[in-house]
Amino acid sequence: MPLALKDILCIDGVRTTAGSKILEGYVPPYDSTVVKKLRGAGVPIVGKANLDEFAMGSSTENSAYGPSRNPWDLARVPGGSSGGSAAAVSAGFAPLGIGTDTGGSIRQPASLCGVVGVKPTYGLVSRYGLLAFASSLDQVGPFARTVEDAALLLEAIAGHDRMDATSIPEEVPPYVKGLESGVKGLRVGVVSDWVEGEGVQPGVTERVRAAIESLSSLGAEIGEISLPSFRYALSAYYLIAPAECSSNLARYDGVRWGLRAPEAKDVVEMNVRSRTAGFGDEVKRRIMLGTYALSAGYYDAYYGKAQQVRTLVIRDFEKAYERFDVLLGPTSPTTAFKIGEKADDPLAMYLNDVFTIPSNLAGAAAISLPCGLAEDGLPVGLQLLGPPMSEGLLFKVAYAYEQARGPVDAPPLWGRS
Amino acid sequence: MGPIVSAYETVIGLEVHVELATRSKMFCDSPTTFGAEPNTQTCPVCLGEPGSLPVPNKRAIEYLMLIGLALDCRIAPHSLFHRKNYFYPDMPKNYQISQYDLPLCVEGHLDVDVDGVERRIGITRAHMEEDTGKSLHVGTTGRIAEAKYSLIDYNRAGIPLVEVVSEPDVRSPLEAQRYLTELRAILQTLGVSDVRMEEGSMRCDANVSLRARGTEALGTKVEIKNLNSIRSVSRALTYEIDRQQKALDGGDAIVQETRHFDENTGKTHSLRSKEEAFDYRYFPEPDLVPIEAGDGWVAEVRAQMPELPRARRARIASEHDLTPEQGAFVAASPSSVQYFEALLASGAAARDAAVWMAGELARALNEAGESIESARVPAADLAALIAAVKEGTVTLSSAKKAFQDAYTAGKTPLQIVDERGLQQVSDDDAIATVVDEVLASNQAEVARFRAGEEKVFKFLVGQVIKATKGQASPQVVDRVLRARLGDS
Ligand SMILES: [Zn+2]
Numbered sequence: 001m002p003l004a005l006k007d008i009l010c011i012d013g014v015r016t017t018a019g020s021k022i023l024e025g026y027v028p029p030y031d032s033t034v035v036k037k038l039r040g041a042g043v044p045i046v047g048k049a050n051l052d053e054f055a056m057g058s059s060t061e062n063s064a065y066g067p068s069r070n071p072w073d074l075a076r077v078p079g080g081s082s083g084g085s086a087a088a089v090s091a092g093f094a095p096l097g098i099g100t101d102t103g104g105s106i107r108q109p110a111s112l113c114g115v116v117g118v119k120p121t122y123g124l125v126s127r128y129g130l131l132a133f134a135s136s137l138d139q140v141g142p143f144a145r146t147v148e149d150a151a152l153l154l155e156a157i158a159g160h161d162r163m164d165a166t167s168i169p170e171e172v173p174p175y176v177k178g179l180e181s182g183v184k185g186l187r188v189g190v191v192s193d194w195v196e197g198e199g200v201q202p203g204v205t206e207r208v209r210a211a212i213e214s215l216s217s218l219g220a221e222i223g224e225i226s227l228p229s230f231r232y233a234l235s236a237y238y239l240i241a242p243a244e245c246s247s248n249l250a251r252y253d254g255v256r257w258g259l260r261a262p263e264a265k266d267v268v269e270m271n272v273r274s275r276t277a278g279f280g281d282e283v284k285r286r287i288m289l290g291t292y293a294l295s296a297g298y299y300d301a302y303y304g305k306a307q308q309v310r311t312l313v314i315r316d317f318e319k320a321y322e323r324f325d326v327l328l329g330p331t332s333p334t335t336a337f338k339i340g341e342k343a344d345d346p347l348a349m350y351l352n353d354v355f356t357i358p359s360n361l362a363g364a365a366a367i368s369l370p371c372g373l374a375e376d377g378l379p380v381g382l383q384l385l386g387p388p389m390s391e392g393l394l395f396k397v398a399y400a401y402e403q404a405r406g407p408v409d410a411p412p413l414w415g416r417s
Numbered sequence: 418m419g420p421i422v423s424a425y426e427t428v429i430g431l432e433v434h435v436e437l438a439t440r441s442k443m444f445c446d447s448p449t450t451f452g453a454e455p456n457t458q459t460c461p462v463c464l465g466e467p468g469s470l471p472v473p474n475k476r477a478i479e480y481l482m483l484i485g486l487a488l489d490c491r492i493a494p495h496s497l498f499h500r501k502n503y504f505y506p507d508m509p510k511n512y513q514i515s516q517y518d519l520p521l522c523v524e525g526h527l528d529v530d531v532d533g534v535e536r537r538i539g540i541t542r543a544h545m546e547e548d549t550g551k552s553l554h555v556g557t558t559g560r561i562a563e564a565k566y567s568l569i570d571y572n573r574a575g576i577p578l579v580e581v582v583s584e585p586d587v588r589s590p591l592e593a594q595r596y597l598t599e600l601r602a603i604l605q606t607l608g609v610s611d612v613r614m615e616e617g618s619m620r621c622d623a624n625v626s627l628r629a630r631g632t633e634a635l636g637t638k639v640e641i642k643n644l645n646s647i648r649s650v651s652r653a654l655t656y657e658i659d660r661q662q663k664a665l666d667g668g669d670a671i672v673q674e675t676r677h678f679d680e681n682t683g684k685t686h687s688l689r690s691k692e693e694a695f696d697y698r699y700f701p702e703p704d705l706v707p708i709e710a711g712d713g714w715v716a717e718v719r720a721q722m723p724e725l726p727r728a729r730r731a732r733i734a735s736e737h738d739l740t741p742e743q744g745a746f747v748a749a750s751p752s753s754v755q756y757f758e759a760l761l762a763s764g765a766a767a768r769d770a771a772v773w774m775a776g777e778l779a780r781a782l783n784e785a786g787e788s789i790e791s792a793r794v795p796a797a798d799l800a801a802l803i804a805a806v807k808e809g810t811v812t813l814s815s816a817k818k819a820f821q822d823a824y825t826a827g828k829t830p831l832q833i834v835d836e837r838g839l840q841q842v843s844d845d846d847a848i849a850t851v852v853d854e855v856l857a858s859n860q861a862e863v864a865r866f867r868a869g870e871e872k873v874f875k876f877l878v879g880q881v882i883k884a885t886k887g888q889a890s891p892q893v894v895d896r897v898l899r900a901r902l903g904d905s
Pocket of ligand 1: 447459463464575
């Protein structure tokens, strides 16, 4: 089954752009571990998919190579940052896709494009050969049209890698084998602030409520939960991720690869001019934010505080999983928005990831799968969240719901615009 | 330092960087070979290729732990790597992975003998970091800002470095020298580094300030960067102490700054002031997990601890009844102990072996600019020479000459003795002939001796030995000469 690879994973000898001008002409001299594993599993890579520059964005509009479009409505965004992979799978260009999820970059586009997207436990899939955005949050994961395909693809790419020190040294259990064991007696916690929360589109709430009923009728025990620390998660994320990005992106300086501004009078001017010309606005915004957050005198107030919030989020999750096996909510507060609609309002854009960010901060597993169309005829994503290494459980719940839901419509690709 | 007691007390802290002699780099499998073709000892990781990730070298961490244990440090059960962020082209990621506020080794000390007085120098910390590449700035000044272009060799990038930071307990350039010598001996004994300062595998930064004698508060400190020999450290400190003293005496304030030591002029000059200091924006390295040094692991590493120089010196001196100085020289490094033991195994007496090593061997090595590992006269050959002196077939002075010549000619000392006919002459008749010649040409001295001037006798012995080019046995010369002068 052919696969669309987010253009932020290295393939030896194949141009890698990360959606950025700064990597102009860059050809990696090595394969990422994920690509090696895909080759080993005999999965052909049909092409590299567009993304927000260095995976920073929620709409795939921040690409130096132009925006990607949503197959359900070409005037709308596919979500991001893995919008290219999600759109490719949704449109049927490839049955499988690979994305990366730092704050929701697999789950949110999966939701907006009506496909399955998995954000695995941090450390389950090797990051070796993934151009880093925020190292402590980045995680590679699969896109597919069905839960079973997503589970198969994750089996193929997961596993310990000695090239990644944060890789989990545990064996990957077979996900597909346990898919059909059902949800009877499973405790499902509905995150109430998300389902009815401020800014959640009514059609999204309605589809998620329907999904809850479906799981209930399959024998799952449904309860409600509120996670107070999660309201700070977004702010913490927008300090930690930019801080790490400001350091990770320092190596793009015109010295060794990619774009080099000509005729600079010295190395500092060369660095500055190359970076000024090479990076887009959103990347620059985050580099500046992160540089500031790490500065002497501000570190404790910003980066330090953010790490404390991260600990709170982990603790809230742990408490929640004493009562529930999995948590449930929408993936994104809204369906796909129009291209350009939020492009000039970074804060509105950041709010897209408010339900997905906590799992990244906690290094936990989560999955988004289609749960029907909203009142606007666009796909809604159901998000299932579990503790670290709960992929098997999440696949089982997702599969049970998917079977009950039945097949989803294909996008009316050329119908609207 | 002169004998005058200054009104100031000198306060020195030393930061020593040591390149570890692991086979592969700190965070990748690239080899650490010194002197290879530029950019051949590299891989995606140490070149900072987009997407590459660091994986710590366990051996390097164990080497650091060993250093910490040798310096009586506490091994932190939980320590971290941080990123030190700044832009420089020879640093491929534009950040350096380094330990910061949670280093592996803390609160140790090193006891140093300073002319018979024991001084305990506190060790604040010993931590791990990665080395940078090397830049060559092509242009008139050799500085990056004025360079026409720059070439970068990343072979050194990612080589494991340990930084050993002392407390400000060092009180003079001499103490600094002794501290560094002892630290180098320890590192050499542990086998964790080549500690070749000339190749840059050991480098030193020195912090120095003065304060009024008897006061506690520290004065404003100046950091002297990148000193590349123990001698440079001592010279730079001596200059800097004098400079600060003159400034304070003249009523000037010391500026907190970083200074560079110029080997040629012997002076330090300002590089940058505190206001220009970088903000490195340290934060925990997210690509690495914390180092968890459990008791089991620490005990395992401790079990590999060899006998340290201090204990070795004491043992060798007492075992072989040597003076402390001889003991110190012989036990200076594992290689010199090996050499010493080989001399003994080849039949040399301990005293003779120590005297020869501290004397002729040290001189030859010094002149050739070599260390004892590469001594060109094997211990067995030196032992044979020592035996020949003992047996009386070669005089001591001929033996010394033969040894130095052998060293440069690459032959054994006894080969030189044979080739040049340096064997000791103890034949009475042969010596008597020379004695007669000497007496004939020194009539005046003979007369003075006969008049009772005893010291002239020594002169005459010297003349005879000189006439035989040092080959005559002094005992025989003495006997024959006295007989001839009718004095026995
Ligand atoms: Zn390497």
